[in-house]
Amino acid sequence: MNDSYLQFVNSPFGARLARSLGLPRPEVLRRYRADRPEFEGLVAIGGGREPRLFDALANLVASIGVTSVAHASAGLWVPLATRHGLLTGRFEAAEPGSPGRLAALLFDASGIEDSSQLAPLYQFFHDTLRSLGKCGRIVVLGRPPQACASPRQASAQRALEGLTRSLGKEAGRGSTANLVYVAQGAESGVEATLRFFLSPRSAYVSGQVVSIDAGGAGDTGGAHAPPAFGWAQPLAGRRALVTGAARGIGASIASVLAAEGAHVIGIDIPSARDALDATMRQLNGTALAFDIAAPEAAAQIAAALDELGVDIVVHNAGITKDKTIAKMTEAAWQSVIDINLSAQERIDDALLGAGILRDGGRIIGVSSISGIAGNRGQTNYATSKAGVIGRVQSMAPSLRARGITINAVAPGFIETQMTAKIPLAIREAGRRMNSMSQGGQPVDVAQTIAWLAHPGSAGVTGQVVRVCGQSLIGA
Structure with a gap:
């Protein structure tokens, strides 16, 4: 389904009209394409007191092949980057009104242990946010509050959620902001998650908080160590079962998992057999x-x-039968x-x-924003989707x-045949x-599922990730 308004205001005439009338102009999101570089541009690095994830960030920067620039808050970055043989420089603020020159902003807040130590966050984002380009990426890293040694440390780390979600709403221009809590001992298991949040694959995922634990994230040995994989096709040799795979989001999930190397087994109802066979x-x-x-x-x-x-x-399989509960059969x-x-x-x-789902496997359920916030006329649907979240946790x-691992994605408004049937006014509200x-697009849900299915995501479990463009409805 096409978004006619989005297409119009991004046409030459529509863009001029939108500017003259002061109309909102949503950015055409940059999504992953195999024929384009996944990572490019400058990445600004910042850090709070005693940043403890700089080594992991240095490995990431080297792996994805981008150039970093160090903000004044990241005094330890330049010598570390030099030891890693990375191209790096010092961040210089852009002039107000000048075009963005940064592709991503990365801030290591893992060492912050008190609210009095939050000031570097202000300094970094105050200086860098105006330099972030279209469809830029913001990622903040911290420690899980529930694992902190003191209430003051937990409070300071929990404060990162308010900051990150606010940045997602302030950045604009199709940019995203997400927070990754990295448990102590899980440092070597962050790359798959950071790659996802820094890439065009996460185009419609913003304002999310994800935790990486040490139960499988950084293991290099043992019975359940993540198997070897290549970044180009990380699911090669793996078998993936997708329910509701004949069309729509399910078909997109199957397509992305297959592109990542998996052999896909698609399930759908017998009446959809022709469409399923074709897919x-x-x-x-x-x-x-x-x-x-x-x-x-x-x-x-x-x-x-x-x-x-x-x-x-x-x-993925699911249905709706919408009525208010008083009128529902x-x-x-x-x-x-x-x-x-x-x-x-x-x-x-x-x-x-x-034992058919092998050890080291992945279970991913498709929930919904309705399961988080509820929705009028969808008590049955919202109940079922909240139950999916309960299963995961x-x-x-x-x-x-x-x-x-077991995780869930919770889509918001996704352009599908189902949402095309929603009355125009409600449909436009859902979009805006x-x-x-x-x-969002079905591929946005599919790419998020592919990240959760990734062998490098072994430390990500019990998580619910909204694919909703940071919806203003719900928490």
Whole structure:
């Protein structure tokens, strides 16, 4: 579905008219394309008191091949970068009104232990934000507040959330801002997450807080150490199950996972068999026509996968049957709960119980912003999607023993056939009420899932990541 307003105000005539009338002009987001460099431009580095993640950042900068410039707050960066053989320089503020010259802003706040030590954050972003270019990236790194040694340290680290979410709303021009909490001992497991948040793959992910724990993030040995992979096709040799894969977001998820090297097994209802076959044929994948609402479906899926097993399970299938609860039938309530939530439970029980989902695997559920904020006329849908979040948060600790991660994505307004049927006024509100002032694309959800499925994301579990352009609705 096309956003006619976005296209118009970014045309030569539309841009002039928007400027003259003072109309908002959403930026055309830069999304990942295989024929364009994923990383380029200057990255400004800043740091608070005793930054403890500079070594990890130096490894990242060297790996993605960008040039760094050090802000005055990052006094230790230049000698460290020199030891790593990196091209680096000193940051010089741009003149007010001059075009942005920075591709990304990275700030290491991991050493901040008291609110009195937050001043370098002001200094860094005060000096650098006006130099950030279109579709720029802001990433702040800290320590998980719940693991801090003192209430003062926890308070200072928790303060980073308010800062980062505010930066996402102030940066504009299609830029994003996200916060990554890195547990002590997980420093070597940050690269996959930082690559995602710095790349065009995260075009519609902003204002998010992600924690990386040490339970699997930095392991280089042991039974559940992340397997070897290449950055070009990190999922090569892995098998991925995607439900609701015939079309829409599900087809996009399947396509991105296949592009990352996975063999995709797509599931959809028998009536969608033709579309499912066509989608899987394009990806050299496998099509399985099952109705996941059927009582026998979980056992059938497990039997179909038993011989080779699976490494990634993406629960994408879902339905809506919208009515206010006073007008909703019991059947409409039950069918939405069953397909959107209970079927996930049955499938996972079957795959985990039989060991078909291999140790070190990934489970990713598709929730929704409705499951976080609720939505009028969607009590059944919001209940089911909140339940997906409950599964993720409750199952993560027990699955950790097998090296399996479980996470969820929560899409906001995504341009699909379903949202195309929403009345115009509500559709426009959904598009504009976020920091990007536009709807997302199915590929935005798919790229976020691919990051969570990545072998380098072993330390990311129990997380709920909104793909909503930093929606103004909900927390």
